[in-house]
Amino acid sequence: MKAKITLAKEFRIGNIDKRIYGSFIEHLGRAVYGGIYEPGHPTADENGLRRDVIDLVKKLNVPIVRYPGGNFVSGYNWEDGVGPVEQRPKRLELAWGVTEPNYFGTNEFAEWCKKANAECMMAVNLGTRGPDAARNLVEYCNHKSGSYWSDLRRSHGYEEPHNIKLWCLGNEMDGGWQMGAKTAFEYGRTALEASKLMKWTDPTIETVLCGSSSRNMHTFGSWEAETLEIAYDGIDYVSLHQYYGNHEDDAANFLARTLEFDDFIYSVICICDYVKAKKRSKKTINLSFDEWNVWYHSNNAPYEKWSVAPPQLEDIYNFEDALLVGSLLITLLRHCDRIKIACLAQLVNVIAPIFTQTGGGVFEQTIYFPFMHLSNYGRGSALLPLIDCPRYDSRDFTDVPYLESIATYDEENEEMAIFCVNKSLDESVVLDVNLMDFGGYKPVEFLSMDGYDKKAENTFNAVNVRPHGNPVPALDGTTLTAELKPFSWNVIRLKK
Numbered sequence: 066m067k068a069k070i071t072l073a074k075e076f077r078i079g080n081i082d083k084r085i086y087g088s089f090i091e092h093l094g095r096a097v098y099g100g101i102y103e104p105g106h107p108t109a110d111e112n113g114l115r116r117d118v119i120d121l122v123k124k125l126n127v128p129i130v131r132y133p134g135g136n137f138v139s140g141y142n143w144e145d146g147v148g149p150v151e152q153r154p155k156r157l158e159l160a161w162g163v164t165e166p167n168y169f170g171t172n173e174f175a176e177w178c179k180k181a182n183a184e185c186m187m188a189v190n191l192g193t194r195g196p197d198a199a200r201n202l203v204e205y206c207n208h209k210s211g212s213y214w215s216d217l218r219r220s221h222g223y224e225e226p227h228n229i230k231l232w233c234l235g236n237e238m239d240g241g242w243q244m245g246a247k248t249a250f251e252y253g254r255t256a257l258e259a260s261k262l263m264k265w266t267d268p269t270i271e272t273v274l275c276g277s278s279s280r281n282m283h284t285f286g287s288w289e290a291e292t293l294e295i296a297y298d299g300i301d302y303v304s305l306h307q308y309y310g311n312h313e314d315d316a317a318n319f320l321a322r323t324l325e326f327d328d329f330i331y332s333v334i335c336i337c338d339y340v341k342a343k344k345r346s347k348k349t350i351n352l353s354f355d356e357w358n359v360w361y362h363s364n365n366a367p368y369e370k371w372s373v374a375p376p377q378l379e380d381i382y383n384f385e386d387a388l389l390v391g392s393l394l395i396t397l398l399r400h401c402d403r404i405k406i407a408c409l410a411q412l413v414n415v416i417a418p419i420f421t422q423t424g425g426g427v428f429e430q431t432i433y434f435p436f437m438h439l440s441n442y443g444r445g446s447a448l449l450p451l452i453d454c455p456r457y458d459s460r461d462f463t464d465v466p467y468l469e470s471i472a473t474y475d476e477e478n479e480e481m482a483i484f485c486v487n488k489s490l491d492e493s494v495v496l497d498v499n500l501m502d503f504g505g506y507k508p509v510e511f512l513s514m515d516g517y518d519k520k521a522e523n524t525f526n527a528v529n530v531r532p533h534g535n536p537v538p539a540l541d542g543t544t545l546t547a548e549l550k551p552f553s554w555n556v557i558r559l560k561k
């Protein structure tokens with residue numbers, strides 16, 4: 066089939082905030098223990114941080130990582146995770162039914178972030194705790210010295226503050242599964258007061274209000290409106306969470322989920338702006354899509370109750386998952402004027418692009434690669450491509466474009482990239498790109514992932530599902546032509 070894309074400088078959506086390429090580490094399963102932290106592992110550094118994992122995180126180029134949860138944070142006493150390790154308590158962790166030994170906590174995570182070239186996005190417990198514990202944690206992390214909590218940090222060996230700028234006000238507080246779940250009114254008030262105290266402690270921080278746990282919640286929409294009406298002036302972002310699965314084994318329908326994802330984002334933008342209008346406010350609330358991914362392969366996998374760091378949520382991803390992850394990230398970029406932060410959930414072992422063996426090796430899952438491409442090459446500003454392509458109907462969707470695409474333009478470095486997913490299972494797309502006023506740009510690299518069985522996975526021994534290079538596409542005047550193989554992920558890079 067044939068498709069056409071037109072690109073122009075005027076089609077600029079906005080600057081891409083690098084935090085859109087964020088990720089997430091929760092105290093859950095083997096994300097921390099056996100994931101990023103494993104003293105005694107052959108690659109562990111003097112702090113027990115796995116260097117093999119850090120190397121892959123660096124290649125992924127993740128600028129910000131959310132921590133320590135997730136559901137975990139709603140029962141967490143952050144004080145349990147600081148100070149001499151041998152004095153830290155072991156706690157029953159009710160969110161995931163395990164024992165948390167607290168060998169790893171706030172300072173260790175701040176240390177890990179430095180080594181991984183990432184900022185920390187810290188979540189506070191607004192489930193079983195509240196504004197007081199939250200503002201103490203801000204003081205512990207960000208105040209230089211001369212107060213109880215800042216001096217405690219210094220006595221723990223961290224003379225300099227961690228200067229954490231971005232803070233989540235709890236996690237999924239509308240969900241019945243959450244410790245200390247709340248009504249919209251209860252949460253709106255708690256979040257507003259917590260944010261107030263946290264910002265009084267450090268006025269340079271930004272805070273994220275919990276939106277609905279997903280678009281499927283029956284309270285979705287009214288939760289956002291009600292909590293925002295209460296907390297609007299005191300917070301900076303509202304969060305979105307969404308995961309997808311392919312239980313029906315219907316690849317066409319699975320990849321069409323981007324339409325729903327797009328609709329979800331658009332709805333939340335509208336709700337934020339509805340509250341803005343109602344309040345006659347000059348302030349715009351932006352979005353933090355701080356949990357998104359494919360999650361279903363590992364559902365209901367058994368684990369030993371109250372054990373320490375058992376394998377949990379260990380999805381092994383296949384090729385079709387990689388295409389959806391690439392398509393979802395493209396969709397996020399299409400809203401980069403309003404989405405400033407997004408976190409692929411999660412980063413290591415737990416529904417993650419990086420997978421380790423405790424005591425052993427590590428490998429890149431299929432979803433690692435589209436994320437890596439976008440995070441490395443999708444910088445600068447995003448351009449909304451004018452796409453002309455055939456469409457299909459699937460079980461739940463109509464008029465699904467076969468081609469999912471975004472272009473990015475890094476003016477400073479004179480680089481561009483065009484990212485495309487061909488969703489057709491059996492037909493190539495012959496793509497013409499009209500570069501219009503990007504006439505001086507020439508294609509320099511064409512990377513793709515194609516030709517794999519849709520269920521193909523990577524393993525410790527064989528990272529087979531990975532990108533490969535192709536001949537650079539032809540350029541005739543300002544028209545670039547490329548063949549996008551059936552069911553494929555594609556990146557065309559251009560330079561001036």
Ligand code: AHR
Pocket residue numbers: 091134135136137236237356410411
């Ligand atoms: O990422 C796994 C879990 O999904 C998180 O703990 C929770 O916030 C969400 O429901």
